[in-house]
Amino acid sequence: MKIILTGATGMVGEGVLLSCLRDERITAVLSISRKPSGKTHPKLKELLVPDFMQTNQYAAELAGYDACFYCAGITSVGMSEADYKHITYDTTLRFAEAVLAANPQLTFIFVSGAHTDASEKGKAMWARVKGMTENALGRMAFKAQYNFRPGLMKPGKDQVQLRGANRYFKVLYPLMALFFKGCTLDEIGRAMVNAVQTGYPKRTLEAADILNLSRTA
Secondary structure, eight states, X not given: OEEEEEOTTSHHHHHHHHHHHHOTTOOEEEEEESSOOSOOOTTEEEEEOSOGGGGXXXXXXXXXXSEEEEOOOOOOTTOOHHHHHIIIIIHXXXXXXXXXXXXXXXXXXXXXXXXXXXXXXXXXXXXXXXXHHHHHHHTSOOSEEEEEEOOEEEOOTTOOOOOGGGGXXXXXXXXXXXXXXXXXXXXXXXXXXXXXXXXXXXXXEEHHHHHHHHTOO
C-alpha cells in the first residue's frame, strides 16, 4: 500500500507517519508539507509544497497512491472565521481535488475533531467549519472517504513535534484518559491503514470506532 500523508511536522501527522513507517503493509509514504519533517526512512519521500492551494501543479509526483491521510490542521484560537475557513476548508478541498485527480481510486481520510458539527449550524465556529469540510469531502468521488474524530490523542515516545500544550500530553494522558475517550497516535495510524485495507461501515469515526478499527487484523 502506498500513501500520501500531510502534517508530518505536527504532532498528529508525525505520530501517524511513524506508525505507517513501522507498518509492513505500507511500502511507500509521500509526505507533503511546507517544510522538511526531519525524518529519513527507506519508505519515505518528501514533497515540499509551499502553498497547498497550488498542489495541482505537482500532478506527476502525486500519481500512484492508494490513500491520503490528511493530518494537517491548526487551532482556531485567535483566528477569524474567514481565516480559519480558508485553511481548514478551502485548502483541504483544493488539496483533495489535486490528489483525487491524480488517483481516481484513492481513499481519503481526514483528521477532524471530536464534537465537530456536521449540521454546520452550531455556535462553535471551528466545529461548523470542520463539519463543512467533512461534508464537502464526502461529496467527492473518492473510492472511500472517512473522517476521524479521535478526541484525546497520546503521542508516541519517539515523537519530537510537540509544541505548546502538546508537550505535556505524554505525562497527562493517563489522567485525562480517565475522563475523556482517547487514542494513541499509533492506534490512529493503524486504524487508518485498516480502513483502507478492509473498509468500515461508518464514514465518520469517533474515538471508540477508531480504537475498534485499530484492533482489526
